[in-house]
Amino acid sequence: MFQRWVFVLFISVFVFSHNATAGNNFEIVTLGDRGGIQDGNLTAFLLKASKDKNYVTLDAGTLVNGLIVAEQKGTFEHVKVPDSSPYNKVGYLLKERVKGYFISHAHLDHVAGMIIASPDDSGKSIYGLASVNQALSSSYFNWVSWPNFGDRGDGFQLKKYKYNDMPPKKWLDVKGTSLRVKAFPLSHSGIESTAFLFSNEDAAMVYLGDTGPDKVEKSDSLNQVWTSLVPYIQAGNLKGIMIEVSFTNAVKDTMLFGHLTPDWLITELKQLERKAGGKGSLEDLKIVISHVKYSLKKGEDPKVVIKRQLKEKNDLGVEFIFPVQGEGLIL
Template sequence: MHSKLLRLILFCLLLLPVLGFSQSFRIVPLGVKGGIDESNLSAYMLAASGTNNYICLDAGTLYYGIQKAIDEKVFSISADQVLRRYIKGYFISHAHLDHLSGLIICSPDDTVKSIYGLKSTFETIKTHYFTWDSWANFADEGERPTLKKYSYRVLTPGIPMHVKDTWMQVDAFPLSHFNLTSTAFLVKSNDAYILYLGDTGADQVEQSHNLHNLWQLIAPLIKNKKLKAIMIETSFPNEQPNKSLFGHLTPHLLMTEMSNLATLTGQNELKGFNVIITHVKPPQDNIEKIKEQLKAENPLHLNIIFPEQGKAIDL
């Protein structure tokens, strides 16, 4: 009897990929744009597949985006319960409001959890947002009294940190975003990874090596089929002059960076590789241009994904 049961268990485990459990991550976009539409600003819930233990990568829009996901049947509980129970922590790439305002606005109704980021990001949050003049200090540091709902967890580049109440760990790496430091987060679950980049300019424009350093780091993960996707911004169409980019990418600059990555991985390794485009800036005419230009300038045959607010992506 025991041997039959063991064989049945092994058979079921072999069937898991066929039954749709081969995915490693679920991404729920709460906001996919940059710019004027405050109901749809950068925020992505991310969890290991089969769990409801999410982190939030940036938090420009939270509640409205959660409600959109409920409308799309991604979640079957109320928006406030998703906010309070499913999101286990926030990873903030930088302290610009289009990446942070949802967290600030929702803080009175949120539950105790951590905010993760670079020290420079926290300094801005502590001195400009979680102060009693501008809002209330829901964190555990900064202007008193501190309400201690959120705790700041400073990430040190190159040292992964486990995320409490999840199966994931996250490493952080600096990015150049005009006059401040943004962040890339490399998320690991079991032996699979996703790379999320906050706002960033191209190395050639920013006079930086940050993206090159990042490509060197992830090239082995791509070659070993461990990196499931890169989530990276493309804010403006190619018509935007370099002097007016303010630390952002165009389709041409993104594809230049992907070509730089290909020199480290080999071109064949990037064929069909998932690149999720974030932070497209309105108006809609510009967004359509960005989409057309990315599709037209894709010699590596990347799998370009344009996320939609509230619609889950399984990878």
């Protein structure tokens, strides 16, 4: 049994590291796969282009703990710490290989890891819409909630982090990587959240922060994101969509507070399907489900229920993927 486990682990690491360098793809490492209250496992992902060695984060609810879990699972087996480095692998990854934070919105479960890690972090850019960066500056890095590690805001500015205000719907080069990115505003129960569209030469993927359905939010935000994805889908270049499903279908629209359920995600994806060319146009597209909320109630884990509810309604032919903390995947 032990030998078989070692063999499976070896094959998993080999496939992950091999695929990460094969083709024009995106490598994802899940630092946190939950939304809400499960501290230590809150929404955060590492992203890099297949040809790059450096990462950025997609939100940062959990950071150091996510890196520790990933290292323990062997996900970073292919990463070699230089002999000259004073850091262990977690320190090396955080300080040398993570080149920036993409923050979709300033809710605590999306930024806590970055804030807590900031005293020992290296200098980086925080990429976000102007409203998001303003919230980070005024609410956290202000010498009341936490020292001001930013380059703006109240009190003495330690200037470890540089706020990079992203103009909506305009391409931006990501420093230290080969990625380009475009930000789209999303509606999240009265605040501005963000979808980040990344391109890696001809390949693309999109990460959406917390968002409710357009009909409930009385918004056109998701519709605009879907429209932007159509050319990539039609060219066969969209590698995947990372999107939240926070609640099961049992939660009423009035209690969603800017989140999605399985039924609402299917509804939104059908809008995308119609735009992209009709039935079958999303066949085999990878949809990575994030931000499932942990529940303190007895009964089935909401993640299990959401998996089942998405499977029952999936007449789109898409592949739903549920990431696990510490594990890697290729888009």
